[in-house]
Amino acid sequence: MPNSDRRVEVALHYFRMAQEKWTSSVLREKNPDPVAVKQLWEAVNSVLQAYCRGMNFTRHGVPKEHFPVIVADFLSDQVDYILQGRTPRPIKDMVRPGSPGVGSVERTDIGMAVGYIRAAKTGLIKDKHPVKTIAGLYGVTDRAVRYWKTKYKQIQPDFFPNLDSVELGERLAQAVKDAGFRYQRGGRGSKGRDEFPRPNKRQSETAR
Known part of the structure; x- marks a missing residue:
């Protein structure tokens, strides 16, 4: 070996x-x-x-x-x-009541959101209100987005390496829309909980 x-x-x-x-x-x-x-x-x-x-x-x-x-x-x-x-x-036996923690895919999606906000701040993306944009795409409050900026600032991956600034901005703008939908599709955010509710115990028992 x-x-x-x-x-x-x-x-x-x-x-x-x-x-x-x-x-x-x-x-x-x-x-x-x-x-x-x-x-x-x-x-x-x-x-x-x-x-x-x-x-x-x-x-x-x-x-x-x-x-x-x-x-x-x-x-x-x-x-x-x-x-x-x-x-x-x-x-x-691992299932717990209440909102589950953030998984790896959700962390990536949140990292995408934080990356978008930074890109808007540096002028890479033209958006005067990136926090509100992200809040709308992800179905969360402005306060939640500001919390992400602090808590998840270290988990941003290098999303699109080797792209020029124009193409990078375009790719990131589209990617954050996909990430927001995926985040809500997982039952996160107010809209996500309404449109894609997680099955609770009673629903699971009824389905059996």
Whole structure:
């Protein structure tokens, strides 16, 4: 095996401990410890991130550390339940009341919004009221957009590299419209909650 810093191995150790703790909780209690469930998925995420990072692969695309079979087997079990139209226990136990956190796709969409506002501020995009524009596209309040500018200013990716300023402005203006629709399509924003509501527990039970 090529030289490795063994991050996958370390993450796998964390996964084994978390899985044992979660399994023990399931066997002892009707409702598993929410902390144990969260730690289980955090451990899975740690393994995935450790494996997928660029430094785990040689320049020829060969992984320095292979993906752990035990984690692959765990994820395969979850997929098997999903294919049967059932929610796996480890996923079901992660569901919490209230508004869910922001996922990676939503963070990217928010980053797009923040990028648009900055582009308008520098003159790359002609928009005197970019905050209101974003609020309208994403179905949120002006206050929420201003909050994004502070909280998510560090997560902006390099959306469209190697483009001149004119083309970049045009691409960003269109991309933010798509991002706003996608954000609302996920049930976010006031309009999104009305037009694309998330199924609640009662709706799910009725559909069965």
